[in-house]
Amino acid sequence: xxxxxREWATIFHxxxxxxxxLLLFTGAMAGLHGLRAAAxxxxxxxxxxxLLRMVTSLMAAVAWLTVISGTWVINPWYRSASPxxxxxxxxxxxxxxxWHEFAFRLKEHIGWFSPILATVVAFxxxxxxxxxxxxxxxxxxxxxxxxxxxxxxxxxxxxGALVSKVAPVQ
Amino acid sequence: xxxxxDQTESQEPSGAPNSLPTGPAVAAMIAGGIGTAVxxxxxxxxxxxxxxxxxxxxSTTVGPLSGETIxxxxxxxxxxxxxxxxxxxxDVKVRTAxxxxxxLVLLGVLGVFPAFFHLFAQD
Numbered sequence: 084x085x086x087x088x089r090e091w092a093t094i095f096h097x098x099x100x101x102x103x104x105l106l107l108f109t110g111a112m113a114g115l116h117g118l119r120a121a122a123x124x125x126x127x128x129x130x131x132x133x134l135l136r137m138v139t140s141l142m143a144a145v146a147w148l149t150v151i152s153g154t155w156v157i158n159p160w161y162r163s164a165s166p167x168x169x170x171x172x173x174x175x176x177x178x179x180x181x182w183h184e185f186a187f188r189l190k191e192h193i194g195w196f197s198p199i200l201a202t203v204v205a206f207x208x209x210x211x212x213x214x215x216x217x218x219x220x221x222x223x224x225x226x227x228x229x230x231x232x233x234x235x236x237x238x239x240x241x242x243g244a245l246v247s248k249v250a251p252v253q
Numbered sequence: 254x255x256x257x258x259d260q261t262e263s264q265e266p267s268g269a270p271n272s273l274p275t276g277p278a279v280a281a282m283i284a285g286g287i288g289t290a291v292x293x294x295x296x297x298x299x300x301x302x303x304x305x306x307x308x309x310x311x312s313t314t315v316g317p318l319s320g321e322t323i324x325x326x327x328x329x330x331x332x333x334x335x336x337x338x339x340x341x342x343x344d345v346k347v348r349t350a351x352x353x354x355x356x357l358v359l360l361g362v363l364g365v366f367p368a369f370f371h372l373f374a375q376d
Contacts, residue, residue: 159314192365
């Protein structure tokens, strides 16, 4: 099985980083939802908070790595002026042009919303720590922002995978 | 450096946490919304003509996305710092801040939505 460097980089960007972000979301959401005074003892609270801090920070870091690698490493290969680049192939054919004009253009921008929102969540969890347990409104607000980060990452990942299927970076 | 939580824990060894002003959380949330809205606005701007596109093309291999994202992240961080300084000791309604943040994020989504930004395409 021979994969090129570009294919390995695309797999790392899409599967390892993008997929990792989506998996971490589940842990972060469960941690935020479970961080209620009624549901936790003092000992359990400390353990859950430490885990939540780690997961949300990791989520933000992974989201940043995903968009930076996508924009600065994969994107130049995708949009190179060569007639064999994925973008050139897609826009040359009227039946595949929308894959670039809609799917890729949306994906390359909306993906950047995820690290920004994930960083907001990670910051608030780290800053407020145990006081979050008694602040249901703030906890719920974080769950909304985390869900949005997840939705934007999912849209970017879905369109990225579909575009790669039609015209892979090689 | 002590984080607020560390301070809280040192004040309350029994484990009963103090509450902290919501200002810093609200500042982070609204700044996040501003960052996404700015990215949406810059995406639309890049469609309005070659001059705008060129001015946002900070890397020829990446294209206008380079300037759009670097500027949006810069505005996000700067607005976060300013809002944090302004709100750090204050209690601000989280629900109102969330509403404002969601409105800004919605503007950002509109700006990066191809069917919308193509309306401004000049070339």
